[in-house]
Amino acid sequence: MTKEVMRRLATDNAYLHKDFHGALSDGLIYLEQRYGGEAVREYLRQFATAFYAPLTQSIRERGLAALQEHIERAYALEGGDIRIAGSEDEMLLEVASCPAVTHMREAGYAVAPLFGETSKTVYETICAGTPFACQWLHYDEATGRAAVRFFRRQP
Amino acid sequence: MISCTEFIPAYSELFKYLEARGGPEAVLDFWNYLADNFLGNLHDLVVEHGIRGCWLYWSHTLNEEAADFTMELDEEVGEFTIALHRCPSRAMLNQLQHVEPYHNYCGHCDALYRRVLEPLGYAYHIDLTECHEARCTLTVRRPNSPTEGPT
Numbered sequence: 001m002t003k004e005v006m007r008r009l010a011t012d013n014a015y016l017h018k019d020f021h022g023a024l025s026d027g028l029i030y031l032e033q034r035y036g037g038e039a040v041r042e043y044l045r046q047f048a049t050a051f052y053a054p055l056t057q058s059i060r061e062r063g064l065a066a067l068q069e070h071i072e073r074a075y076a077l078e079g080g081d082i083r084i085a086g087s088e089d090e091m092l093l094e095v096a097s098c099p100a101v102t103h104m105r106e107a108g109y110a111v112a113p114l115f116g117e118t119s120k121t122v123y124e125t126i127c128a129g130t131p132f133a134c135q136w137l138h139y140d141e142a143t144g145r146a147a148v149r150f151f152r153r154q155p
Numbered sequence: 156m157i158s159c160t161e162f163i164p165a166y167s168e169l170f171k172y173l174e175a176r177g178g179p180e181a182v183l184d185f186w187n188y189l190a191d192n193f194l195g196n197l198h199d200l201v202v203e204h205g206i207r208g209c210w211l212y213w214s215h216t217l218n219e220e221a222a223d224f225t226m227e228l229d230e231e232v233g234e235f236t237i238a239l240h241r242c243p244s245r246a247m248l249n250q251l252q253h254v255e256p257y258h259n260y261c262g263h264c265d266a267l268y269r270r271v272l273e274p275l276g277y278a279y280h281i282d283l284t285e286c287h288e289a290r291c292t293l294t295v296r297r298p299n300s301p302t303e304g305p306t
């Protein structure tokens with residue numbers, strides 16, 4: 001039997017490992033079981049505050065266009081079906097089905113009961129400290145189908 | 156949605172959150188949980204295919220993660236190795252200007268895979284001495300492999 005060797009460069013493949021959604025989901029399940037649901041939201045706020053700080057800053061500077069670009073890029077990468085409409089002061093995001101939830105269901109990963117917080121808490125945190133807020137109109141836990149309205153806060 | 160391309164920073168921040176709540180033990184407890192609940196595919200592949208299961212598992216993950224690596228399988232000797240020349244996860248964390256990686260981020264690769272493979276009788280070793288530069292070497296040896304033993 002011969003020795004098998006696989007050599008790959010980073011440029012040989014595209015970076016898209018959807019199983020990571022399953023790992024994040026398991027992380028949320030663990031957090032909720034050990035520390036409760038508020039721990040899930042607290043962790044996601046901590047993550048979003050730190051990691052998306054440049055995006056939050058960009059929304060302060062450029063408005064909802066910056067958020068729209070971020071969302072479009074993320075869903076395009078993962079093959080998500082979304083629709084975005086709006087103006088400078090308001091934006092409606094409709095997600096036909098969430099690529100993360102779709103992948104987890106297809107691959108047999110457990111979908112955390114609070115997985116929707118990866119959108120709800122994260123978008124709320126991204127918008128905190130900007131002139132904008134968000135309002136969830138609909139979220140379907142089974143598919144991740146969602147509708148969310150981003151709008152300029154009243155002074 | 157947090158894109159899967161943004162998972163690694165989320166993972167690193169989860170380790171920080173857990174450590175702030177319960178110390179390093181809380182992080183290790185999570186890694187054990189993840190090994191038991193998320194790595195069933197690695198476990199099942201090794202049970203079904205022996206040491207080739209490692210090759211099958213990491214062929215999938217390392218390619219999807221666009222890693223720079225050399226992977227070798229010698230079934231006759233019973234040895235599987237990965238030389239990760241550039242770990243995409245650690246490299247991403249190192250490149251982030253505004254977020255500090257969890258101080259023991261690479262420790263999860265030791266804890267998780269060891270917990271899956273050692274109960275199946277395999278010897279598992281990972282050299283993390285250069286992990287801060289996004290490089291590591293992982294070795295799995297089959298029980299009764301001629302080269303089994305401390306590395």
